[in-house]
Amino acid sequence: MSGWSNGTYNESYTSFLLMGFPGMQEARALLVLPFLSLYLVILFTNALVIHTVASQRSLHQPMYLLIALLLAVNICAATTVVPPMLFSFSTRFNRISLPRCLGQMFCIYFLIVFDCNILLVMALDRYVAICYPLRYPEIVTGQLLAGLVVLAVTRSTSIVAPVVVLASRVRFCRSDVIRHFACEHMALMKLSCGDISLNKTVGLTVRIFNRVLDMLLLGASYSRIIHAAFRISSGGARSKALNTCGSHLLVIFTVYSSTMSSSIVYRVARTASQDVHNLLSAFYLLLPCLANPIIYGARTKEIRQHLVALFQRTQQQVFTEKPQSLPSNRELPG
Numbered sequence: 498m499s500g501w502s503n504g505t506y507n508e509s510y511t512s513f514l515l516m517g518f519p520g521m522q523e524a525r526a527l528l529v530l531p532f533l534s535l536y537l538v539i540l541f542t543n544a545l546v547i548h549t550v551a552s553q554r555s556l557h558q559p560m561y562l563l564i565a566l567l568l569a570v571n572i573c574a575a576t577t578v579v580p581p582m583l584f585s586f587s588t589r590f591n592r593i594s595l596p597r598c599l600g601q602m603f604c605i606y607f608l609i610v611f612d613c614n615i616l617l618v619m620a621l622d623r624y625v626a627i628c629y630p631l632r633y634p635e636i637v638t639g640q641l642l643a644g645l646v647v648l649a650v651t652r653s654t655s656i657v658a659p660v661v662v663l664a665s666r667v668r669f670c671r672s673d674v675i676r677h678f679a680c681e682h683m684a685l686m687k688l689s690c691g692d693i694s695l696n697k698t699v700g701l702t703v704r705i706f707n708r709v710l711d712m713l714l715l716g717a718s719y720s721r722i723i724h725a726a727f728r729i730s731s732g733g734a735r736s737k738a739l740n741t742c743g744s745h746l747l748v749i750f751t752v753y754s755s756t757m758s759s760s761i762v763y764r765v766a767r768t769a770s771q772d773v774h775n776l777l778s779a780f781y782l783l784l785p786c787l788a789n790p791i792i793y794g795a796r797t798k799e800i801r802q803h804l805v806a807l808f809q810r811t812q813q814q815v816f817t818e819k820p821q822s823l824p825s826n827r828e829l830p831g
Contacts (some may be wrong), residue, residue, distance in 0.1 A: 508670050512676065520771065527585050539572070542791060546564070561799070577601065577605055577608065582678045598680035605680075661701060664696060671688045678779070744793060
């Protein structure tokens with residue numbers, strides 16, 4: 498805590514206790530198994546698709562590289578939240594310093610926004626591929642792709658940094674207990690004393706502006722893509738284009754619906770318990786991480802074919818490596 502400042506006692510907590518699910522303090526250990534299982538599934542499914550894209554030279558194309566980048570962000574997002582939460586559940590050591598809290602807050606929101614920005618880059622890639630197929634190789638180059646990813650990182654940072662910087666200037670004197678499993682912005686702001694109207698205004702404005710602008714860009718892009726796809730004369734090419742767009746649109750729906758539903762419920766269902774709000778936060782953080790690799794692995798034909806081939810090779814290796822049966826008595830050496 499800070500001490501005397503300008504003749505007044507300016508007390509502000511510099512470390513906090515993350516409570517996780519306050520209503521389940523006696524049963525915290527029971528939460529370890531489901532969240533650990535979910536985390537391992539997220540790691541396995543995302544890493545499997547990333548490995549498939551990285552190991553197959555035929556998949557070293559912009560669309561598949563962007564899918565691999567999106568899934569890598571999923572792993573980072575889940576790792577930012579779940580391991581510290583599991584550690585606190587199992588050991589009850591869940592105190593976090595203010596700098597670490599702000600760092601975790603930045604990482605969580607940066608990865609969420611970066612995830613959405615990658616979806617915008619993927620929409621642009623599909624727009625060029627379907628609307629200008631003959632010029633696609635000369636337009637979407639490795640240099641352009643790298644520049645767009647750098648732009649996505651810069652945009653994500655510029656959106657999230659003001660919220661975190663404003664949070665770092667707040668005095669926290671109400672309590673040192675965060676009734677959440679992570680340093681979520683509003684959960685931390687509830688501990689503040691003084692006027693935080695600017696923090697709330699900036700946070701809400703940034704979120705609404707970012708979501709509305711993204712939805713407008715995505716809507717304009719995919720409406721042009723779908724219109725161009727229906728004009729393709731070849732039935733097979735049209736079906737492939739629509740199937741690829743369908744996968745991307747399903748991922749977009751999963752990402753945006755989970756974030757928006759959590760925000761709406763957080764503001765509407767104020768009578769719900771803190772555990773319900775925390776569960777919804779876990780839902781919107783982890784659902785895309787779980788759903789995205791399944792969507793791309795099942796719906797993207799090229800990735801699905803390589804995954805099936807990988808499983809078949811693995812099964813063959815398992816069968817060939819089984820120990821040979823022991824010889825019969827008549828075959829035993831005399």
